[in-house]
Amino acid sequence: MNSLRLIATALCCLTVLFGGLTFSSDAQLDPNFYSQTCPQLQAIVSQVLSKVAKNDPRMPASLIRLHFHDCFVQGCDASVLLNKTSTIVTEQEAFPNIKSLRGLDVINQIKTAVESACPNKVSCADILTLSAGISSVLTGGTGWLVPLGRRDSLTANQTLANQNLPGPSFSLTELKSAFADQGLTTLDLVSLSGAHSFGRSRCFLFSDRLFNFNNTGKPDPTLDPTYLKVLQKQCPQNGAGDNRVNFDPTTPDILDKNYYNNLQVKKGLLQSDQELFSTPGADTIGIVNNFANNQNAFFQNFATSMIKMGNIGVLTGKKGEIRKQCNFVNTKKKSSELDITAVTSTESFEGGVVSSM
Numbered sequence: 001m002n003s004l005r006l007i008a009t010a011l012c013c014l015t016v017l018f019g020g021l022t023f024s025s026d027a028q029l030d031p032n033f034y035s036q037t038c039p040q041l042q043a044i045v046s047q048v049l050s051k052v053a054k055n056d057p058r059m060p061a062s063l064i065r066l067h068f069h070d071c072f073v074q075g076c077d078a079s080v081l082l083n084k085t086s087t088i089v090t091e092q093e094a095f096p097n098i099k100s101l102r103g104l105d106v107i108n109q110i111k112t113a114v115e116s117a118c119p120n121k122v123s124c125a126d127i128l129t130l131s132a133g134i135s136s137v138l139t140g141g142t143g144w145l146v147p148l149g150r151r152d153s154l155t156a157n158q159t160l161a162n163q164n165l166p167g168p169s170f171s172l173t174e175l176k177s178a179f180a181d182q183g184l185t186t187l188d189l190v191s192l193s194g195a196h197s198f199g200r201s202r203c204f205l206f207s208d209r210l211f212n213f214n215n216t217g218k219p220d221p222t223l224d225p226t227y228l229k230v231l232q233k234q235c236p237q238n239g240a241g242d243n244r245v246n247f248d249p250t251t252p253d254i255l256d257k258n259y260y261n262n263l264q265v266k267k268g269l270l271q272s273d274q275e276l277f278s279t280p281g282a283d284t285i286g287i288v289n290n291f292a293n294n295q296n297a298f299f300q301n302f303a304t305s306m307i308k309m310g311n312i313g314v315l316t317g318k319k320g321e322i323r324k325q326c327n328f329v330n331t332k333k334k335s336s337e338l339d340i341t342a343v344t345s346t347e348s349f350e351g352g353v354v355s356s357m
């Protein structure tokens, strides 16, 4: 009897020990990460975003892109949110981000609301990731449980932003390689490109396709002639390269499978979009056809790939920090400045100005 009890106690301790070990040494994220420390988190993010999206229906697209541009550069660590300072070479001034990043002020707005409900608990990286997930739901897309528990970086990397983010004239081989560098597959590439079913692009990013593709003096042959005329009107040669055009001419602010239907009829906006369908013999063609026929298949794969992208290079546990302001790393006070009566916190903001772009 006694020995049985001993075994039972030992087993019980082992479970606790191994359970505890798995929990503490495992860098896995968890959708319930804030269930004790900030149970209102999801409600706060949803509330702010619904309000913002009413006045600015493009904002959900902009936030999904912001999350993507964060994750491809040293992981989903909110490095893209860091403003230029004496110690930060900001990613916001990398070529793919210049005059192109929207949503920084919305993330700050959400951060302020979250801080007043649960101070010092929720990272900016999680706020950005959750905002991307909720943006999908708000625009007719699918929802998923967003794994949480990321921490914020202490650094940014502009060089890496220029290097890692794929360009609009990339070939399929180059696109695959940029995604493979992040541990993402061809299926992830096709699924995540579906985010180009909403939002806008500036003309200069694809205007080579309209007039003088690859120095042929002719338009891109993989561009539908009627669509070509529409785009030439919206983006006249030697005209304003900063004009913005909808990615999806039919449902410009809705996340749906139309992107893939557009590719089937040569109405992809960027070369990098059309490559997925018009590269002869490519293994991406079948995936495009499948998603074009089946919105559920697209939604399921989009959710899976967004979660996968959201796991890239995350900081967990004691790595990084929980930023107080999303645009600045926290600064530690020098020991000489420490007030011995104020023992609760030794951190303060760097700067104090939150940018709005």
Ligand code: HEM
Binding pocket: 058, 061, 062, 063, 064, 065, 068, 099, 100, 102, 166, 167, 168, 169, 170, 175, 192, 193, 195, 196, 198, 199, 200, 201, 202, 205, 270, 272
């Ligand atoms: C596959 C390689 C990709 C390339 C080459 C690419 C390129 C671009 C370009 C050039 C723009 C227009 C930017 C501007 O006008 O300044 C854009 C916009 C956008 N991208 Fe991508 N992108 C890619 C993948 C992705 C992924 C993986 C996502 C998200 C999961 C995404 C989401 C978006 C969204 C939503 C917009 C519109 C943003 C807005 O209207 O504010 N893109 N992309």
